[in-house]
Amino acid sequence: MADLITSEFVVLDLEAPDRHQATRQLAETLSKGGRVTNLDGFLADVTAREAQMPTGIEGGIGIPHARSAHVTEPTLAFGRTSGVDYGASDGPARLIFLIAAPDGAGGEHMNILAQLARKLINQQFKESLLNARDNQAVVDIVNKEVLGR
């Protein structure tokens, strides 16, 4: 199974005027890395999900996500910003997790994403990501906390 996250899917100094741009920049890394086959198609799926209910979560995180036919492997792209509004009631998100799931995925793949989702509300997990020094540090934190390795 492909890695859930690699350093090429991490953007530590993400600068974007709004959540659409922020999501697009993260999605572009997935597209370059071969995890997303059709960038615009994937973004349309994410936007459709976002339209149902904003994905900002109190505590400074945004979790744009979708199950999409344009995704090859379950992948996490991570961005850290000075603040982008994802619709949470307590203000902008500093940590952005773009979760890309293939349309028909099940079982093992989905268990990993479920495990990731559970970690997203863990204060210590969020703090360590806020303080991560480089891309590889982010990858290591995610691998350790989500996959236990």
Added chain:
Amino acid sequence: MKLVAVTSCPTGIAHTYMAAEALEQAAKAAGHDITVETQGSAGAVRLTPQQIADADAVIFAADVEVRDRERFAGKPLVAAGVKRAIQAGPAMVAEAEEAASRAPATVGGGPVPPTASVDVGPPGGGGAKAPHFGIKLRGWLMTGVSYMIPFVAAGGILIALGFLIGGAEVATKVNGGSFSGVTYQKITDPTQIWGVAGLAGVLFFIGGTAFGMLVPILSGFIAYAMADRPGLVPGIVGGLIANVIGAGFIGGLVSGLLAGTVALWMTKWRVPRAVAGVMPVVVIPLLSTTVVGLLMLLVLGKPIAGITKGLNNFLGGLSGSNAVILGVIVGLMMCFDMGGPVNKAAYTFGLAGLATGNQTVMAAVMAAGMVPPIALALATTVRKKLFTKPEIVAGEAGWLLGASFISEGAIPFAAADPIRVIPSIMAGGAVTGALSMAFGAKSPAPHGGIWVIALIGKPLLWLLAIIAGVLVGAVCVVIAKGIGRPAEADVLTPAEAVPASAR
């Protein structure tokens, strides 16, 4: 305190699990046990019936419909969207505590001693807080009934449509027998029905086929409620055997409870690891079905056959006795088991009367058989609070089914609460049977209900007899439903048990 929760969201890959995590942490921090069913993309591990039964309260954190929410009927409930659980898990857990403490009687069940709501369980835990057996039993029966009701509605309405289109003789054309002096051969090859009896015959046949599933579905899903999936096979097969031996829906209740008990017991067996894998697929279905089938066929079959024979002899001996008393007896019998052995015996007695030229017994039998569904339809209309949602739906179909002399329309009510419902509708049937005989109403038709009114002798008095029985039956049901279960109606509508927070 024990809690169960269900989380679900539109995509099923993020919020579902975040909400689950938040609730688990909040419950742990507050010192409670919680089990969360995440209805997301990773495949939900279903809460077991036991976990739900043991839970003091239920939390829904869901933005999409909770699947199979009827499993939680009667439980104190707190409901909100997933985001609320993520942001305010501790608050939701606190609300669940409050909901549980506000409804101690509904959790412990009926008249429990006051100590039951205080945690004084043994060190092993949980024993003292298990729901009252009566509440559990009612939950099992309601599950079976709720799965059966669509079959009653679909099958009953198809049969009624068959009568409407083809006249009441359609049943005789398909099943054979005589109708108003004309004798028909039974159609043994179903593909010939269209040619012989047309659309009406086909609708009647399809409806009858759906009716053939009433008892198996009732039995199967009672067992399913008790033992989860392992209960299904022995339950359904037991129900099919109940059909074959003519045991009616009461036989289905017996086979369902039996199958559930046997399957549940077998799932608790400790087996070597190598065998464990084939237990649910092969061993439990095989053994439980064998046991249930043997018991149904060998232990229950003979007495049922004996009862039928005894009743036939008993009724045969009554021929020529006081007409009103005869009417009371066939009325009581028609409304006892709606298609079971007692009902069949009375109906057969009516048919035998027709064969010898006595049409008054048939009129009484038909009138009394129309009473149960109509009386219950009336009761659900005037006293909605006394019935569950599925029962109210069944009540709506009851008007048509009763008018068409499809007594089976009352089975959902009788199966869910036999002790209160059966005597009530029997009282109604007795009144109708007695009046029909006293008036001397006559029916040359063996079925058809209101649709053969043109053939009935003294039709207006016959209708009066039915109306009188319906009123008596409905009043008795309403009174009986009020006995021994204070505020039961509230217990069975989880959505109203606790004011749900905005979703």
